[in-house]
Amino acid sequence: MRLKLLLFFSLLAFLPLQAKLIKVLAIGNSFSEDAVEHYLYQLAKAQGDSLVIGNAYIPACTISMHMSFLNASVNKYAYRKIVGGERTEEKRVNLQRIILDEPWDIITLQQGSLCSGLPETYKDLPTFKRAVKLLATNPNVQIWWHMTWSYSKSFKSDKFEVYGNDQRKMYTGIVNSVRNEVPKAHITRIIPSGVAIRLMRLNRGDVLNRDGQHLSFTLGRYTVACTWCEMLTGRNVDGNRYYPENMKAEDVRLCQQEAHEAVFMQQLSQYDVLL
Numbered sequence: 572m573r574l575k576l577l578l579f580f581s582l583l584a585f586l587p588l589q590a591k592l593i594k595v596l597a598i599g600n601s602f603s604e605d606a607v608e609h610y611l612y613q614l615a616k617a618q619g620d621s622l623v624i625g626n627a628y629i630p631a632c633t634i635s636m637h638m639s640f641l642n643a644s645v646n647k648y649a650y651r652k653i654v655g656g657e658r659t660e661e662k663r664v665n666l667q668r669i670i671l672d673e674p675w676d677i678i679t680l681q682q683g684s685l686c687s688g689l690p691e692t693y694k695d696l697p698t699f700k701r702a703v704k705l706l707a708t709n710p711n712v713q714i715w716w717h718m719t720w721s722y723s724k725s726f727k728s729d730k731f732e733v734y735g736n737d738q739r740k741m742y743t744g745i746v747n748s749v750r751n752e753v754p755k756a757h758i759t760r761i762i763p764s765g766v767a768i769r770l771m772r773l774n775r776g777d778v779l780n781r782d783g784q785h786l787s788f789t790l791g792r793y794t795v796a797c798t799w800c801e802m803l804t805g806r807n808v809d810g811n812r813y814y815p816e817n818m819k820a821e822d823v824r825l826c827q828q829e830a831h832e833a834v835f836m837q838q839l840s841q842y843d844v845l846l
Contacts, residue, residue: 593803595677596625600632602684602719605786606764610796612653617813620804624653627669633683633692638699641666667706674709677803679762681717684784685730688744693752700756715760716753720768721745726783742769767798767833774825789818790826797830807831
């Protein structure tokens, strides 16, 4: 009898997981554009899952700005949506309508990139999270946090001076904010895009950005899309059959491996090894 049970559970391990339909809304800015509007839908489709992806987009928008726009019902957002692989955009939309548009399974929040490593800028996060959850029509909606990435070492801007023009200092600030500030809003699920980019930089050098802030069109965006795909679906992205045609096979494999490693490290809260 025991042998039969062992064989039964061994066979279960090889059965394909049931396909998933997941509706995810990112409330963000250009960093969520990099993360969810390129490659994410295709990665999920390649493993048999389907995503409805929304992006409530305002460039450089911070948590405090999102909060004020929500309170005032400001028609300031570009609402980007991907359904069945087709992308649409509706301009001059308020955040209320975007949240009410679908019974979202997951809604992600994120900080504006410049403020991402500054703990004092997270004071409105608990209130904003509660407001978003109250508006959501899905009673089982989950609110997650998108951990963004630090700027490249070569980035030249007065803005970067708040971190002493130091990529490592900015990454450390982001890690500390994720550990100390995000939990104050009772958010426990973290999409570790910043960790995945950090791991890729250790392997490929500081070549993951196209302008010092935003991700490169293939290597950077694909790495983060892989990270999101594994977090959303729960499936190991390493070995996924989808990748952009102009990417080298060795780069594809590395992006997938580091995305998987980032998710694993996030689950153990092991960020310090990269500081």
